[in-house]
Amino acid sequence: MAKYIFYLCPMRIDIITAVPELLQSPFEFSIVKRAQEKGFAEIIVHNLRDFALNKYGQIDDYQFGGGAGMVLMIEPIDKCISQLMEQRNYDEIIYVTPDAQVLNQKTANTLSLKENIIILTGHYKGVDQRVRDKFITMEISIGDYVLSGGELAAAVVVDSIVRLIPGVLGDEQSALTDSFQDGLLSPPVYTRPAEYKGIKVPEILLSGNTPKIEEWRQEMAEIRTKAIRPDLI
Ligand code: ADE
Numbered sequence: 001m002a003k004y005i006f007y008l009c010p011m012r013i014d015i016i017t018a019v020p021e022l023l024q025s026p027f028e029f030s031i032v033k034r035a036q037e038k039g040f041a042e043i044i045v046h047n048l049r050d051f052a053l054n055k056y057g058q059i060d061d062y063q064f065g066g067g068a069g070m071v072l073m074i075e076p077i078d079k080c081i082s083q084l085m086e087q088r089n090y091d092e093i094i095y096v097t098p099d100a101q102v103l104n105q106k107t108a109n110t111l112s113l114k115e116n117i118i119i120l121t122g123h124y125k126g127v128d129q130r131v132r133d134k135f136i137t138m139e140i141s142i143g144d145y146v147l148s149g150g151e152l153a154a155a156v157v158v159d160s161i162v163r164l165i166p167g168v169l170g171d172e173q174s175a176l177t178d179s180f181q182d183g184l185l186s187p188p189v190y191t192r193p194a195e196y197k198g199i200k201v202p203e204i205l206l207s208g209n210t211p212k213i214e215e216w217r218q219e220m221a222e223i224r225t226k227a228i229r230p231d232l233i
Pocket of ligand 1: 122140
């Protein structure tokens, strides 16, 4: 009888940062930690200063034409990305920056099916535009506000992707019921006790009538979405 052996090939995510300390804990807990332990994902953080220009650890400089803020230089980034690209082919080289398309569930779904990605994080005033022109295949913002650096944005992008890698979430946590997966916000959820200080859980949820419960959840999701995020409808 034929035997099929499936080898699990983890999704590889390389993150390039000038402040690796900021990315120490986000991947060491909860679902992302488990995804790594189970071999679904491999997340490697690279310190851009290992590719610095000189012994002073220089990775940035003043911008041409004047203006406040330092700009990450092309050379250290080129060295780091080129070294990574010698080892494997990358599906996407992502730069997280506020001046980009905002991350949504559709993008997270698409990225969760990739094999190898690099995420470059900016700091200070950003990166030399030539980095974006030469290496970057995709740019992502996590919202219309400016963070001090791209590290927290990278952590958000990684978390949103890794939990969607097929197999990472069990049935009981299925990502299919997340907010946004069907274009709507999630309905409200309740747990025990069924009554707390006179505040009751909606009767329908205790009825055991699954089709009716599903109907109620759908209705609640629509009401919530209309009230909070009408732009999604
Ligand atoms: N870097 C700084 N702010 C950011 C944002 N809103 N999204 C992605 N990267 C960023």
